[in-house]
Amino acid sequence: MDAGKFLAGAGLRIATIAGQLLVVSIVIFVVLRLIPTDPLAMMIPANATRDEAESIRAAFGFNRPIYEQYLMWLGHALQGDLGNGIQAREPVTRLIKTALPLTLELAFLGLLTGVVLGALLGILTFRARGTRLERVGEAVASLAQSIPEFLWGIAFVLIFGLALSLLPFIGPMNSAYIVPRQTGFLIIDTLLAGRLDAFADHLKHMIMPVAALAMMKIAMVMRVLRSSLVEVYLDEYVNAARLRGVSETAILFRHALRNAAIPTVTLIGVQAAQTFGGTLLIEAIYSLPGLGNLMIVAIRTNDLPLIQGICLTYCAIVLLVNSLVDLSYFWLNPRLRRQ
Amino acid sequence: MTDEAGDRIPLLRAAGLTVRMGDIEVLRDIDFSLRRGDILGIIGESGAGKSMIGRVIADQLPDGFSVTSGMLRFGALDLIGMPPKDHRRLLGREIAFIPQEPMMALNPSMTIGSHFEEHLAHLGHTPSTMRRKTIEALSDVRIAAPEHVYDQYPFQLSGGMCQRVLIALAFISNPDLVIADEPTASLDVTSQGHIIGLLRRMQQKHGTAVLFITHQLALAGQICTEVAVLYAGEVVERGATKAVFTAPQHPYTIALKAAAPLLDGEWTPLASLRGHMPGLKEYRTLDGCRFAPRCATASDACRQATVPLRQKSDHLARCLYDDAEARVEFPEGAARASLGQSKGELLRLDSVSKTFFRSGWFSRKPGVNALRNVSLEIAAGEFVGIVGESGSGKSTLGRLAMGLEDATNGTILLDGKPLGRSEDEWERRIAAIQLVFQDPRAALNPRRRVVDLATQAIQPRMMRADARRARAETLLRSTGLPTDMLDKVSAEMSGGQRQRVSIARALCNAPRLLIADEVTSGLDVSVQAQILNLLLNIRKEYGIALMMISHDLAVVRYLCSRVVVMWKGEIVETGLTEEVFRNPQHRYTRELISAIPPDDMNQPWLPLLEFAKAS
Numbered sequence: 001m002d003a004g005k006f007l008a009g010a011g012l013r014i015a016t017i018a019g020q021l022l023v024v025s026i027v028i029f030v031v032l033r034l035i036p037t038d039p040l041a042m043m044i045p046a047n048a049t050r051d052e053a054e055s056i057r058a059a060f061g062f063n064r065p066i067y068e069q070y071l072m073w074l075g076h077a078l079q080g081d082l083g084n085g086i087q088a089r090e091p092v093t094r095l096i097k098t099a100l101p102l103t104l105e106l107a108f109l110g111l112l113t114g115v116v117l118g119a120l121l122g123i124l125t126f127r128a129r130g131t132r133l134e135r136v137g138e139a140v141a142s143l144a145q146s147i148p149e150f151l152w153g154i155a156f157v158l159i160f161g162l163a164l165s166l167l168p169f170i171g172p173m174n175s176a177y178i179v180p181r182q183t184g185f186l187i188i189d190t191l192l193a194g195r196l197d198a199f200a201d202h203l204k205h206m207i208m209p210v211a212a213l214a215m216m217k218i219a220m221v222m223r224v225l226r227s228s229l230v231e232v233y234l235d236e237y238v239n240a241a242r243l244r245g246v247s248e249t250a251i252l253f254r255h256a257l258r259n260a261a262i263p264t265v266t267l268i269g270v271q272a273a274q275t276f277g278g279t280l281l282i283e284a285i286y287s288l289p290g291l292g293n294l295m296i297v298a299i300r301t302n303d304l305p306l307i308q309g310i311c312l313t314y315c316a317i318v319l320l321v322n323s324l325v326d327l328s329y330f331w332l333n334p335r336l337r338r339q
Numbered sequence: 340m341t342d343e344a345g346d347r348i349p350l351l352r353a354a355g356l357t358v359r360m361g362d363i364e365v366l367r368d369i370d371f372s373l374r375r376g377d378i379l380g381i382i383g384e385s386g387a388g389k390s391m392i393g394r395v396i397a398d399q400l401p402d403g404f405s406v407t408s409g410m411l412r413f414g415a416l417d418l419i420g421m422p423p424k425d426h427r428r429l430l431g432r433e434i435a436f437i438p439q440e441p442m443m444a445l446n447p448s449m450t451i452g453s454h455f456e457e458h459l460a461h462l463g464h465t466p467s468t469m470r471r472k473t474i475e476a477l478s479d480v481r482i483a484a485p486e487h488v489y490d491q492y493p494f495q496l497s498g499g500m501c502q503r504v505l506i507a508l509a510f511i512s513n514p515d516l517v518i519a520d521e522p523t524a525s526l527d528v529t530s531q532g533h534i535i536g537l538l539r540r541m542q543q544k545h546g547t548a549v550l551f552i553t554h555q556l557a558l559a560g561q562i563c564t565e566v567a568v569l570y571a572g573e574v575v576e577r578g579a580t581k582a583v584f585t586a587p588q589h590p591y592t593i594a595l596k597a598a599a600p601l602l603d604g605e606w607t608p609l610a611s612l613r614g615h616m617p618g619l620k621e622y623r624t625l626d627g628c629r630f631a632p633r634c635a636t637a638s639d640a641c642r643q644a645t646v647p648l649r650q651k652s653d654h655l656a657r658c659l660y661d662d663a664e665a666r667v668e669f670p671e672g673a674a675r676a677s678l679g680q681s682k683g684e685l686l687r688l689d690s691v692s693k694t695f696f697r698s699g700w701f702s703r704k705p706g707v708n709a710l711r712n713v714s715l716e717i718a719a720g721e722f723v724g725i726v727g728e729s730g731s732g733k734s735t736l737g738r739l740a741m742g743l744e745d746a747t748n749g750t751i752l753l754d755g756k757p758l759g760r761s762e763d764e765w766e767r768r769i770a771a772i773q774l775v776f777q778d779p780r781a782a783l784n785p786r787r788r789v790v791d792l793a794t795q796a797i798q799p800r801m802m803r804a805d806a807r808r809a810r811a812e813t814l815l816r817s818t819g820l821p822t823d824m825l826d827k828v829s830a831e832m833s834g835g836q837r838q839r840v841s842i843a844r845a846l847c848n849a850p851r852l853l854i855a856d857e858v859t860s861g862l863d864v865s866v867q868a869q870i871l872n873l874l875l876n877i878r879k880e881y882g883i884a885l886m887m888i889s890h891d892l893a894v895v896r897y898l899c900s901r902v903v904v905m906w907k908g909e910i911v912e913t914g915l916t917e918e919v920f921r922n923p924q925h926r927y928t929r930e931l932i933s934a935i936p937p938d939d940m941n942q943p944w945l946p947l948l949e950f951a952k953a954s
Binding site for chain 1: 397399427428429430431432435436438439440443444445446447448449450457458461492494505508
């Protein structure tokens, strides 16, 4: 595939994402304006006169028709300004920027754990096909898959946090550690500051939330990879490779795995998008100041600009992840590359 | 290349080889030997156990199958007793395989080059010489642009090209033995000629011994030094190719020969073998000769104990009698569809074209021109053959006539009136025309019983169940099926029986035209003969017309008075079958005919001659 075509494809993709974000922003805007709450109710002093209340409303633009409000918001948004939080009284972008890294880190680690462990277990149970180990693996996997993430989260807190006191479960890091913020990602900042003790403490705090987020993914990846390996092994080229004297290990890793990975990658794509939804409750359970907790606060206080901003951020992340998954197909499947 | 000793000692020898699955003898008492530089043909229909022999040699028997007695020697090595690790080391080095479906046998996510790199690394070559060696090997199998093909993926190549690549891959280690398992079964007839010619040239160049597994007698006759005919897991006849083919001794071999339609010579009715080859489970009940149920001569002696291979004139056959005959049947009132006597036009296609579009975001771009300006008439009661290779548009033509696709241009007329798309027109169409599909297993609903399947066309009518059953019974009788099959489902039937049910279903409403799309291509020769004779009988009984779409010229010659040759979506030649085949005018028709291995093994076959000249 030549570079020009690739750039054209990438350009089209970015334009599509921009269009999708625009549509989503309209939906979010309209829906939020339609719910019967008064975002300013808490701001307006109880003894304010009707005129005073109206002037506060006017200051925020809430007295104009919805489409005007939207266009105003859009005009600002295109300049990178998502407005100020009504309660937080801080720019929405800054609030999101502070909270986002932790959520990304949590989701990434959860997904990574799920994929790596799931793939390992998938290969393991595949190699053990026909034995008791495979059936045990399958039974455990279907159990793991049927328990939702937040239940895992609570169970881990109860078992490893409270009963056994093995792991910390409040916040992202012991507050005794103070590390300068550079990237916003604690896992990187602690290393940049050369504080290995803080790094270790942060990891310790992340073990349970990451595990809770990963449980379902491990099970799913394992099952899908195993069954696509079974399917790929029925293909004639596997047998043909065997007849050329290729070893079973080489057949698995060189011939089968790459072809079997395609359905698994599709699954990971769907899972990646869902992971961000999953972080919301996990952050709440483990008191992690990420996007999820910010969202909960925003909803509780009817902070419309903040809710809007966070929704849009979630949306952008999901669209971006989907594009990355599509891109990985091109790498995996030469048939797509040549079209 | 061959030394004195190598000439006398067989390279591969099997004696009394028996493979069991539980208490079933899947392969029984297999004997054969293959000398260095020779080609041994293993001939048999599907289910005879041909591929199982390859699996034994590769030590790749399916779970539950094992060799229980007999021996298999490769040179001085005992292939049965040797450790699996050592056995595996032989594969790809001394023993190489050429697979059945070339498109499937290459990894879709690896380039052609990386297949070679992997194999050469396995053989111990250094990376620096790999590319040069691969290019050499690819040019050796007549791939025109090897540098280009090196970086291509399997799906970018045709089936014939993939098979060339696989042949190059097989011969690159200069093996002593190559096992070719139906290497051309999934290829078009013109590629078949090229591939077989190539295989033969490579075999001669390297002095390799080849085990050639096939179901095509004519093909085996052209290239094999010796043949072994396999039936239900037993070698029923073996010897020098010429001896076996000129004077077959076993009734099965005789029947197989008589069941294959011929491409030239006098038209003779095909003798179709009654019944079908037993399945694995039926082996249990067959203590003696496994062919006995289909043999007219079989006695109690045949049924009670296994029959050994016996010397008959100049070769071996597994039969107690010298003049045994199979139970065969001929078409009633042996007659081919009489020559092009039109009894009035039934269906007419008037400059019909079909273009498949690729749909983009904003536009439809013309993609494949499946049919270009095709005009064709079929008279009432006429049998017309449509021949051509894959991609010639012949199936599209059938689907258009049936109304499964719409023509882009042109009109289709039934009884002189154009066929439209309205509900009424559709009723008129399906009352007159019916289609029989290529794969009966896919075309029959696996959950419905034969009685419902066969009478599907009259299902919407108010009808008493017993009347419907009676109709189904008549249909089964017309298609030569026992009426106790009425309550069976598709899974309980053999391939030939399924195709009969499929034909019975098409006949239910007494249509005037049957469109048969490759209806025998998935069937074995002996079963194919049954279906072909059935179609002739139906013509007699129903006076039906037939549009026979087939890649097999001999099948078309057997059935059809008129033939239409298609190439790249166009009709390139049409006329009376005999005349077209005897004196083809278009270059493509000539190519098509010369690509078919001649029925008489003494006749030269063009693709082999060309390769002999070239090397």
